[in-house]
Amino acid sequence: MKGTRDFPMCGFSNTVVQILKNLNVPFEVVNILENEMVRQGLKEFSSWPTFPQLYIGGEFFGGCDITLEAFQSGELQEVVERAMCS
Template sequence: MKGTKDFPQCGFSNTVVQILKLLNVPFETLNILENEFLRQALKEYSNWPTFPQLYIDGEFFGGCDITVEAYKSGELQELLEKTMCS
């Protein structure tokens, strides 16, 4: 993401942080603004051009738009609950 969970540096990153906090799940962040190599590598790895990028249990889930829709539908909460119980 751009920034950290304590100091998001764009609105999309802040949105994802707020959703994860609402769901009360533990999560970590990487500030891609601090490392251009990491920023480019993650875009290639995920085949996703924008940030933030949400990974759940090591698998790419999506960006802010997908996270918001999955949160609204309840899909994100279900997936996170399954992952945390595994």
């Protein structure tokens, strides 16, 4: 994401942080603004050009739009619960 969990540096990153806090799940962030190699590497790894990128259980889940849609439908809660039980 852009920024940190306490200080997101864009609205999309803030949205994902707020969703994860709302779900009350543990999560870590990587501030891609601190390292251009990490930023480019994640884009290549996920084949996703924008940030934030959400990974659940080590697998790429999606960006802000997909995360928000999944949160609103309840799907995200289910995916997170499955990952935490694994």
